Amino acid sequence: MVSDGDDDEANVLRAAQRGDRAAQSQLFTRYRERVARQILRMVGDPSAVDDLVQEVFIAAFTALPRFRGDAQLGTWLHAIATNRTRNWWDSQRRRRRREDVAAGRPSEPQDDPESDLVARQQRDHLYAALADLPDKLREAFIARAIEGMNLIDASAALGAPISTVSYRTRRAEQLLCAALGLPWRAS
Template identity: 35%
Template sequence: MLDRVKRETGSSTTLGVADEADLIERCRAHERSAQDELYHRFRRQVAANLYRVMGDRGDLDDLVQEVFVIAFRGLEQFRGDARLSTWIYRICVNVALGRIRTRKRRPTAIGVADLDAADADPSLTDRPETPHQSLERRRDQATVYRALELLSPKKRIVLYLHEIEGLDLKEIAYLVDSNPVTVRTRLFYARREFYKILAITPPISTGDADTEDDA
C-alpha cells in the first residue's frame, strides 16, 4: 500500500522486506545501532515531508525529533500492515497536523521563510533558473502556502496530500486515520475553499516572499 508515498531520498530508504523486519526487531530490542540506522535512513525523508507540509523550517528539527521519538516508542505496536516508510510518513502527517493546530492557536511572532530557492531541485528544469524565474516560483509557492494557512488544519492536510502529493482517497484515509468517505467530504469543501482563496487573492509581492531564515 502507498507505494507512491515512499518516494524521496532515493536509495537511502529502500530496504528489503527481510532487512526491514530485521531492523524493526533490533529497534524493538532497544539496540542503539539499529535506532541509529533507522534514523540515518529516514531522517531526510522525514525532514522533507515535514518541510513540504509545513512550508517553512521554523521548528523543523523539533518536529523531526518528535516523529522519531513517536516512531521508536510505537515500533512495538507496529503490526507491519504497511511498509516502514509509509508508517513513518503517517507519523509525519500526524505530527505536522498537531503542529498546525498549535500554530493556529498561537501564531508565531513573525512570518518565517517559505520554501527556499537555494534548495530547488535542479532536475525540475533543463536549464538553470534565472533570478526572475526563481523569484516567480518562490512567489507562487508563498501564495499557495498562504492559502493553505487559511484552511482549517484537517482540510489543509487532506488538500495538501491530494492536490500536491497526488495521493488518492484511500491512501489519505490511511495517513490521517480516517475513512475514505470522510476524506472525500473534507476534500470536497477544502478544494472549494482553497481555490476560491487563490482566485480572489492577489499573488504575494516579492518582498513578502523574500524572507530567509538560514543563518
C-alpha cells in the same frame, strides 16, 4: 515469498523495537528523507523541517515497542509526521495571532528581487490559506495534491475512508480557491 530486503527490514524493525540503537539508527537513515520531504510539503518552511523530523522519530522510537505492524512502517511514520505537523500548524496559528503580521520578515538577497518578492508573497499567501483550513481538510489536500498520493494510499496514511479523503480534498480545493481568489470547478 519474502524477499531478503523485506526480511532485513523485519529484522531491523524487531531489533529497534527492543531498543537497539543501531537498528533505530538504520530506520532513521532509511526513512529520514521521506519524512523530511513530507513535512516540507506540509509546512512549507524549510527551517522547521529538521526539528519536526526529530520530533517524529523521537515519538516513533518511543512508541515503537507498541507498533504491531498493522500498517507498513512508512505509513505509520507518515501518520506520526502528520500529527506532529498538525501540532506545528496549531503552534504557528497561535504564534501568528500573537505577533504583529505587518512587522514583516527580513528579506534574503536574490538575483531578481522583484520576482522573488512576488513568488514569496504567493507562497506565503498559499501557506496562510493552507494554515486556515481545518486540519483534516489540509491533510487530505496535501496528501493528494502536493504529495501526489492516490486515494488508497492517502486513505491508509490518514486513517480515513477513501470517500472521506476524496470529499475532504475537494472541499479543501474549494476553500483554497476561494481564499486565493481563483475560480473553482468541481471535477
